[in-house]
Amino acid sequence: MTTDILKRFSLNTDEVQIQPFGSGLINHTWLVKNGPKQYILQRINTQVFTLPQNIDNNISRLATYLHKHSPGYLFTTPINTTDHKGLAEHDNASYRLFGFVEGSHSYTVVEDKELAYEAARQFGKFTRLLAGFDIDQLSITLPDFHNLSLRYSQFEKAVEGASAERLQKARSSINILIHNRDIVTAFENILHNPAFKKRVTHHDTKISNVLFDSNNKGLCVIDLDTVMPGYFISDVGDMMRTYLSPAGEEETDFSKIDIREDYFDAIVKGYLGEMAEELTTTEKNYFIYAGKFMIYMQALRFLADYLNNDIYYGARYPGHNLNRTINQITLLQKLQQKEPALSQLVTGALQHI
Template structure:
């Protein structure tokens, strides 16, 4: 068995271990290896990550930096093979990593209370804060232009120009809505063109399952670091707002279930700001709410573009699924926008209260 061969490269006697699929990730395949010690084995998806070596080098650089600057931080780094290699490579086309399994830790797939949102936001903020002085030029871009909203909009326009008339007709309302919200794109372009936001070490995939909790659901650290690269806080905060605020996820077909939990927004803000502290710039605080619109809008573009391109990126299980996903996210964007003023007032009040306490 292939997986047995992989474990042998790490010096593990396969007779002593049991291998079972693990987790809900959609990109890489993951297994739990149970035995005298427990591990996580993961195969990198080469169709998404074209340069696995870049991921391995990024992780090694971050691990070394944190070992010296934050030795008590739990950074779950890959274990080297018996030959000292960062990955196990098979036939020059398959790449595997082995991680220690953190005992008494848990992951969750959906937010059930505000405290979990706070803990997750604090962990993602802490990760970026601890790496605030890391030299960004050392990091590889593992997914170039991953969260470039201008690129996603251009891809959408290209898809509209090549899609068949039937698809354009079915998606007409969603297409019109994308242009209705085009101000989100203009704001992004202004922020980037005028360099109003600092580049930071950003995780880029802040779904709740990428946070490791203890048995009492206190945050321990962030995991799944393949997408860590230079970026803007918009990506991490925006992805949390997109995926944590509604009990209905992007696969929900009953749009009446798509609601905004405003208390969850407040928890995310408090958690992220408590970890970032004074490292968070005034501009980042000003555009904290905008980050949610930015990420939701980007996901609308990506789903609708894939629908118009005949579903070549996202896996589908029924006809029109990517269109339904886009419509779902448009509903979320509508609901988020309705809450936007209350979010901004909360941030103003929170900042005023905090500044007065400090002074």
């Protein structure tokens, strides 16, 4: 089956080797070796991305803009099929093929603050280079993906419909999230504040979506399925949520969760090094809020799923999503505790950029 797809991209399947690749949870990805050349083949998850053509159109339009305005920027685009399309349809599934960026590698964990800096710089550069792009040309590939108001509403409905047993076990977490409702209010104010600008935003800034060279310098960002119009808080917030703590979201020893100030400083300097002139003064004042926004939203999503009997994320053990919730609440509280010190780091970085 896979070889039939590869033929659509003009690959010689007589000498092809195919093996699973990467750690992504949404799309299925394979490394394809075809003689001396290597490729990345992906099957788009149409349960998540219901209109794959919108993704292909977005990437094509961004590529055209960058080729004209920033021709030296490394922007990964799919290889066209024999009928000049970016997607190959096969058995009601959509596939695409990318050339492998030779000499590149990626990480699944932020191993040091230099990686955090390089990743933040790459995501900032991506948005800065596309500052002149007309965002109305972009399709929404995941409606309401980072709509915090919607996520809070879903959380409230989950509380209303939850079993007595799960409500009892989650009561403390429910109360903490309700107590932090002001994070939602701030988001709703942002939506009506002209000082906040919608830009080309990646929306999924985990470390695995950056390619690095042999010297661990950032090359480019990848996995562009979630690129849509959005606010900078989505990208900065997701970096804070996934880079700052030495313990990931699956950790159940909550004492291991912390905010590493040197990693925060790296994100600030990397992102603002590219975006300082693009962001408004008001937006810069919301830099730390970006972290609260994303961490809080993920806590809401985990807890809503727990109260809904784990129908979205699933659960590998009883209470899995409740533990994920407590993990994210702990991270949020650590961020709030360190906010004064982190604010000084933002101020200091802006003074030297």
